[in-house]
Amino acid sequence: MTHKVEIKKNEKLTCDIAFFSNTNCNLDSGYHLENFKIAYKGFGKLNRNRNNAILVCHALSGDQFVAGKNPITNKDGWWARMVGPDKPIDTNKYFVICANVLGGCVGSTGPKEINAMTNSHFGTDFPSITIRDMVKVQKYLIDALNIEKIFAVVGGSMGAMQVLQWTIDYPDKLENAIHIAGALKHSAQNIAFHEVGRQAIMNDPAWNKGSYKDTETKPERGLAVARMIAHITYLSDDVMHRKFGRKLQSRDIISFGFDADFQIESYLRYQGKSFVERFDANSYLYLTRAMDYFDLTENFSKSVEFSSQHNKHINYLVISFTSDWLFPTKENKQIVNILNYNTRKVSFSEIETDKGHDSFLLDEPELDLTISGFLDSNFIRLQDK
Amino acid sequence: MSKKSIRNDWRLIESMIDPKSKVLDIGCGEGGLIKQLEASIHSDTRGIEIDPELTRKAIAEGLSVVQGNAEYDLNQYSNQSFDYVILSQTLQVMLKPKDVLNELLRIGAKAIVSFPNFGHWKIRFQLLLSGRSPITEGLPYKWYESPNFHFFTIKDFQDLCKKSNIVIEKSIGLTSKGNQFDLDKKVLGSNLITSEAIFLLSFQKFETIKIQSKQKSFYNTSAIVR
Numbered sequence: 001m002t003h004k005v006e007i008k009k010n011e012k013l014t015c016d017i018a019f020f021s022n023t024n025c026n027l028d029s030g031y032h033l034e035n036f037k038i039a040y041k042g043f044g045k046l047n048r049n050r051n052n053a054i055l056v057c058h059a060l061s062g063d064q065f066v067a068g069k070n071p072i073t074n075k076d077g078w079w080a081r082m083v084g085p086d087k088p089i090d091t092n093k094y095f096v097i098c099a100n101v102l103g104g105c106v107g108s109t110g111p112k113e114i115n116a117m118t119n120s121h122f123g124t125d126f127p128s129i130t131i132r133d134m135v136k137v138q139k140y141l142i143d144a145l146n147i148e149k150i151f152a153v154v155g156g157s158m159g160a161m162q163v164l165q166w167t168i169d170y171p172d173k174l175e176n177a178i179h180i181a182g183a184l185k186h187s188a189q190n191i192a193f194h195e196v197g198r199q200a201i202m203n204d205p206a207w208n209k210g211s212y213k214d215t216e217t218k219p220e221r222g223l224a225v226a227r228m229i230a231h232i233t234y235l236s237d238d239v240m241h242r243k244f245g246r247k248l249q250s251r252d253i254i255s256f257g258f259d260a261d262f263q264i265e266s267y268l269r270y271q272g273k274s275f276v277e278r279f280d281a282n283s284y285l286y287l288t289r290a291m292d293y294f295d296l297t298e299n300f301s302k303s304v305e306f307s308s309q310h311n312k313h314i315n316y317l318v319i320s321f322t323s324d325w326l327f328p329t330k331e332n333k334q335i336v337n338i339l340n341y342n343t344r345k346v347s348f349s350e351i352e353t354d355k356g357h358d359s360f361l362l363d364e365p366e367l368d369l370t371i372s373g374f375l376d377s378n379f380i381r382l383q384d385k
Numbered sequence: 386m387s388k389k390s391i392r393n394d395w396r397l398i399e400s401m402i403d404p405k406s407k408v409l410d411i412g413c414g415e416g417g418l419i420k421q422l423e424a425s426i427h428s429d430t431r432g433i434e435i436d437p438e439l440t441r442k443a444i445a446e447g448l449s450v451v452q453g454n455a456e457y458d459l460n461q462y463s464n465q466s467f468d469y470v471i472l473s474q475t476l477q478v479m480l481k482p483k484d485v486l487n488e489l490l491r492i493g494a495k496a497i498v499s500f501p502n503f504g505h506w507k508i509r510f511q512l513l514l515s516g517r518s519p520i521t522e523g524l525p526y527k528w529y530e531s532p533n534f535h536f537f538t539i540k541d542f543q544d545l546c547k548k549s550n551i552v553i554e555k556s557i558g559l560t561s562k563g564n565q566f567d568l569d570k571k572v573l574g575s576n577l578i579t580s581e582a583i584f585l586l587s588f589q590k591f592e593t594i595k596i597q598s599k600q601k602s603f604y605n606t607s608a609i610v611r
Contacts (some may be wrong), residue, residue, distance in 0.1 A: 226389070268422065272399060336451055336461070337461040340462055343431065343467070345431070346451060347451060348451035349437065350437060351437070352437065366589020370441050373441070374445065374447070376445075377445060377447030380447070
């Protein structure tokens with residue numbers, strides 16, 4: 001490899017950024033990515049055998065701040081209840097790495113960053129990216145950190161897509177794979193919801209064909225609507241009924257107008273509003289597109305069946321949630337079935353909850369126990385070898 | 386069922402398995418048996434369990450266990466992909482035990498099946514004397530709470546095997562006191578004193594016949610007794 005890498009601390013983002021130059025990184029779209037940067041954060045310590053690294057892949061709206069404090073929102077990291085000292089993914093024991101995906105907007109190369117060629121923001125000049133591209137640049141990072149083998153790759157939703165891609169593209173780099181609430185492919189219904197979100201952004205006059213950074217007005221209304229739609233798909237009918245029902249927001253009677261009369265309306269508006277403060281609209285377009293393009297229906301079974309020598313050692317854990325209609329149990333089970341058909345080491349657990357797709361981010365004790373039990377028992381096994 | 390009889394059960398199952406074999410345990414619970422097999426005879430194990438709680442316990446033990454229903458999730462396993470398929474104390478809760486039995490031998494070269502014997506003398510006497518559904522150590526449930534759909538005896542099972550071209554390679558009976566004896570030897574009254582039976586099964590020698598049809602070619606395993 002002839003590429004160069006330089007890792008620098010970023011004080012403002014309280015994380016590290018790896019700058020790769022002179023790389024030979026070809027994206028699925030055919031675009032040649034010569035230089036790129038990956039913002040990432042490490043938690044815990046790499047042990048002497050360098051075999052305790054866990055790579056956490058974040059979902060659509062996530063970032064590298066999986067645990068600890070997020071310096072942008074000043075709130076806990078998006079999976080702080082799962083990752084940290086004495087948490088299910090225990091950073092006293094494991095070295096957890098989380099990197100902002102390619103095309104993201106929290107320090108990694110993406111549409112929000114400056115294009116060195118033109119000296120202005122990439123905007124929609126940014127190349128189209130895929131889940132495979134995201135994983136490809138993560139591999140650059142893992143190599144730069146001198147980690148021969150990752151103990152586990154873990155992710156939910158878009159993160160789960162990356163986990164599957166890892167097992168196909170770099171199976172000998174990992175020991176265990178935890179796939180939570182994902183699928184072999186993004187379904188037509190999921191593409192449909194994403195398309196509505198993208199239309200909301202692109203129809204906001206402030207979007208300005210993606211070059212809003214120059215006009216200093218962002219398509220915030222469009223992005224907020226996109227987030228509101230998406231947020232509905234992360235919940236379930238039951239949990240909405242349980243949490244909000246038809247309860248009114250700060251009033252006793254309906255207004256006969258279009259204010260947020262209902263609590264659910266107010267909740268969604270809040271979700272939309274807080275999202276635009278931390279997320280880039282173009283990035284949202286690119287990442288949703290990457291998910292839409294995701295389809296491993298053929299490649300996954302082929303890889304499990306024919307390159308058996310490369311991925312035979314992997315322990316897979318697949319987890320789904322009963323009320324998740326975005327990535328339902330049925331779709332998660334397809335992955336399990338392919339693995340079982342080829343007598344791979346796979347575990348599968350369906351967790352009973354009414355919290356929908358978002359369950360993987362929420363307080364689900366059974367999820368915690370399954371993940372910590374799976375990791376810890378396999379870690380003991382690895383040490384015994 | 387008492388703990389003692391579970392362990393006896395497992396010990397006998399282990400004695401039927403060659404070391405370093407590939408083993409699938411159907412209805413593996415929290416994985417106690419397969420964990421034991423991994424530790425003592427280096428089996429390469431998988432499990433399937435219907436109960437979510439038990440499945441999670443097995444996963445936390447580092448075992449490869451999937452949550453699923455043996456009644457309709459066995460089709461995900463490919464033909465002859467295991468050396469042994471175990472169905473321990475589960476056949477009586479299956480809706481279609483005959484189909485499940487055939488599935489076991491489609492997936493595995495050999496099958497190990499254990500079940501409580503409904504022909505045990507205590508059960509016969511209870512029904513005869515009290516006129517009510519029997520309750521014993523091996524079958525401890527009231528009729529309206531029992532998970533068991535089917536009540537069958539050793540003789541019933543032997544008949545089914547014969548009918549389905551299944552060879553009984555080995556069969557062991559356990560008395561309620563934990564004494565074991567060979568069921569193959571056709572000891573008089575063995576159906577009376579066995580409270581729990583364990584069978585090692587395989588299909589009668591098969592030949593795979595390839596049948597060509599106009600649309601597609603498919604394989605049919607028809608029994609040819611040599």
